[in-house]
Structure formats: structure tokens, C-alpha cells
């Protein structure tokens with residue numbers, strides 16, 4: 001079961017926590033790095049659908065094509081260490097409101113504050129773009145994600 005969560009952007013936003021990575025908005029040349037990240041981040045999780053790198057590439061391409069709503073690179077974020085994308089927040093516009101389509105961290109980098117910092121950067125970008133709220137959808141029982149989102153001010157709706 002998946003459910004929807006909502007965060008208002010006029011509520012105070014947390015400051016970005018320090019991490020070993022550098023955040024920036026994604027570039028077209030990040031597609032391969034994002035596919036590798038997606039495959040690695042979801043492997044063994046409750047949302048793992050037994051993917052391959054080719055399927056992850058296709059999924060990243062689907063984001064760019066608008067399958068999750070219009071892709072918003074200006075609000076999205078990649079966290080980079082050296083040449084490697086180690087975490088990312090992918091934002092789209094779904095039914096006229098921003099949606100966190102993906103939040104993901106590479107397996108060996110999990111639990112070091114990278115998803116939190118990346119999401120916080122995306123929240124600040126969305127607010128600076130004049131957005132007033134941001135939604136996401138999470139699988140019930142995806143405890144890392146559920147805890148992360150609640151800790152950043154998302155509330156369950158619907």
C-alpha cells in the first residue's frame with residue numbers, strides 16, 4: 001500500500017545539514033549516474049522490483065519524458081562525491097503541484113544524512129521558485145523513507 005504525504009513550504013524549512021557530498025541541480029549528463037544510483041539505492045528494499053541497469057536507465061528516461069509529471073530539474077538535486085552521484089532528489093510537477101518523485105541514496109552512503117540534505121536543498125529551491133507545498137508518495141513499511149519524510153515535516157494525507 002502506498003500513501004500520499006504533503007509538506008507546506010510556508011512552514012519553516014530546516015537548514016541543510018553538513019555531509020561529505022556537494023549538492024547541485026542535475027544535468028543531462030547525469031542520466032547514467034542517476035540510473036546506477038537508482039539501481040543501487042532500491043536493491044533489497046521494500047520497493048525493489050528486481051531491476052536491472054537497463055530498466056533503471058529506462059526509468060530515468062521516463063522521468064525526463066514526463067511519466068511522473070513534468071520534470072523539474074531546477075528544483076531537483078544530486079549529491080556528488082568526486083565524480084559519483086551518491087544521492088538524489090528528483091522533483092516533478094504532478095497535477096499542478098511539485099512532487100518528490102524519487103529520493104535515493106547509494107547503499108554504501110546510506111544513513112549519513114545525504115537524503116536529508118538533498119531533500120532540504122530541494123525544499124529551499126521549491127520555496128524560492130514560489131511553490132507553496134510539495135507532495136510525495138511512499139510505500140507503507142518503507143521505514144527509512146517514512147521516518148525521513150516525517151522528520152522533514154511531511155504529513156500523511158488522504
Ligand SMILES: CC(C)(COP(=O)(O)OP(=O)(O)OC[C@H]1O[C@@H](n2cnc3c(N)ncnc32)[C@H](O)[C@@H]1OP(=O)(O)O)[C@@H](O)C(=O)NCCC(=O)NCCS
Pocket residue numbers: 041042045047087101102103104105106109110111112113114115116117138139142143144145147148149151
Ligand atoms: C530512504 C533513503 C533515501 C534514505 O537515505 P539516507 O541518505 O540513508 O537518509 P539520511 O541518512 O539522510 O537519513 C535521514 C533520516 O531518515 C531516517 N532514516 C534513514 N534511514 C533509516 C533507517 N534505515 N531506519 C530508520 N530511519 C532511517 C532517520 O530519521 C534519519 O535520521 P537519523 O540518521 O538522524 O536518525 C534511502 O534509504 C534509500 O535510498 N532507500 C531506497 C529508495 C527509497 O525507498 N526511496 C524513498 C521512496 S521514493
